[in-house]
Amino acid sequence: MRAAILDTNGPLDSVRIGELDAPSMRGDDLLVRVHGAAINPADLKVVTGKDGAAFLHAKNFPTSFGFDFSGVVEAVGRDVQGRSVGDEVFGFLAYARSTKQGSFAELVSVKPNTVGDKPPTISHEEAATAATAGCTALQALEEIGRLQPGQKVLVNGASGGVGSYAVQIASHLGAEVWGTASAAKADFVKGLGAACVVDYKTAPLADIGEKFDVVLDAASMSSFGKVSGILEPGGAYVTLLPSLGLLTGMLASFFSSKRCGVVVVKSRTANLNRLADWLRAGKLRASVDSTFSLNDITAALAAQQAGKAQGKLAITVAAR
Ligand SMILES: NC(=O)c1ccc[n+]([C@@H]2O[C@H](COP(=O)([O-])OP(=O)(O)OC[C@H]3O[C@@H](n4cnc5c(N)ncnc54)[C@H](OP(=O)(O)O)[C@@H]3O)[C@@H](O)[C@H]2O)c1
Structure with missing residues (x-):
């Protein structure tokens, strides 16, 4: 072949x-x-x-x-x-x-x-x-994030493969979706259904000034420690790559109402x-x-x- x-x-x-x-x-x-x-x-x-x-x-x-x-x-x-x-x-x-x-x-x-x-x-x-991108987004939002209709989601890396499916799927599941992307791709992410798009190059996630029930770190560039302050009580940080920061985050989440998890699609x-x-x-x-x-x-x-x-x-x- x-x-x-x-x-x-x-x-x-x-x-x-x-x-x-x-x-x-x-x-x-x-x-x-x-x-x-x-x-x-x-x-x-x-x-x-x-x-x-x-x-x-x-x-x-x-x-x-x-x-x-x-x-x-x-x-x-x-x-x-x-x-x-x-x-x-x-x-x-x-x-x-x-x-x-x-x-x-x-x-x-x-x-x-x-x-x-x-x-x-x-x-x-x-x-x-x-296939990969859609299943990863779905499994991250529902199985690890336990997303419910009416909740608020932040997708970090919303313009990428997983992120572009995650914004649409979370919207379809009844969530209000915010996304991060580079400035040139903000209109693309808005077109997917994001209520607000933040330029990750100018605004650290911790400074967004909003609270979220689920932060899906599709870019896998952040950590539970960095986003804990913008998670609602009971909220979840979900990353896509295992790392030392993930282990630290999982340990820290034992002492918190907030959750930290990773998807293996x-x-x-x-x-x-x-x-x-x-x-x-x-x-x-x-x-x-x-x-x-x-x-x-x-x-x-x-x-x-x-x-x-x-x-x-x-x-x-x-x-x-
Ligand atoms: N665990 C699993 O089962 C699983 C499954 C699928 C993918 N993954 C992993 O997940 C990651 C993302 O996959 P993908 O297919 O979505 O990749 P992708 O299509 O290359 O998208 C990457 C995204 O990350 C954004 N980004 C880059 N630097 C950033 C930063 N510093 N802060 C925030 N966002 C940033 C990019 O935004 P701009 O382009 O706007 O700059 C882009 O939207 C990869 O590492 C992949 O290997 C894991």
Whole structure:
């Protein structure tokens, strides 16, 4: 199969397009022909081998990489029920050291309980962008943040992949949403439904002068200690990256009514189908800044690294 290939860890331009064996498939797997994929910050770590890459993907070179995908079921394992050849599905591969395949490739082999039904109203590229980012936002807000309708949320890093889905999802769940972003992206975040956008470069979170029930630190640049003063009693600080600051925050939260937690996102059918329903109904918009062909994967990775995108960058793996 055609794939973006890593022969070893290195700079972004060491990625090449070539042929790899299709992933092996067990009786409880689905083989999915990938049409759309999406870039995540984790892809940069997997390519360079830095920043905890060993926990995200196996080092079985030559290897493909990439996590988010949307495509069509090409083969169904003999033990699988409820899925048929031709089903359109989306999801993401596990962020795990056991992951030996990638979505920047024509085929992925996945468990049925890790995919959802792709909404028929949007493209495969759009669906792929909702997989990791949408599930992370949903799991952070509901499962760790325990967000309730009528509450107030601050999304730090609201213009990014996770943040752009989090602003929309929190609004849809009935919260008042504030966001932080660089000044140039403030209008984009307002367009997602944020009531107020704060420039993180000029105003530290602690100085916002408002109280929140949930602070979702999508940028993972702050800490429980820094935002504790702007959390309501019983409120939650949720980050996306484990760190020493997270451990300190979790310890401090034992002596407080306020909570501190981290999300480790999982691809689950129930979450994906919920996102798909909202996308189909137009209650959630896929957050795509631009789309690159698989041949231009290095340019897409460089664009992610440059941080200029509003929302997500998508990849066309095979035109449909
Ligand atoms: N734990 C998990 O399961 C999980 C899942 C998904 C992602 N993640 C991690 O979560 C992080 C965000 O992912 P993403 O896909 O949203 O990344 P992204 O698309 O690159 O977005 C990053 C965002 O951070 C903002 N930002 C940069 N510096 C900031 C600062 N000093 N203060 C506040 N905001 C700042 C950027 O704003 P501007 O562009 O406006 O400057 C941008 O909106 C990454 O580290 C990723 O690896 C973890």
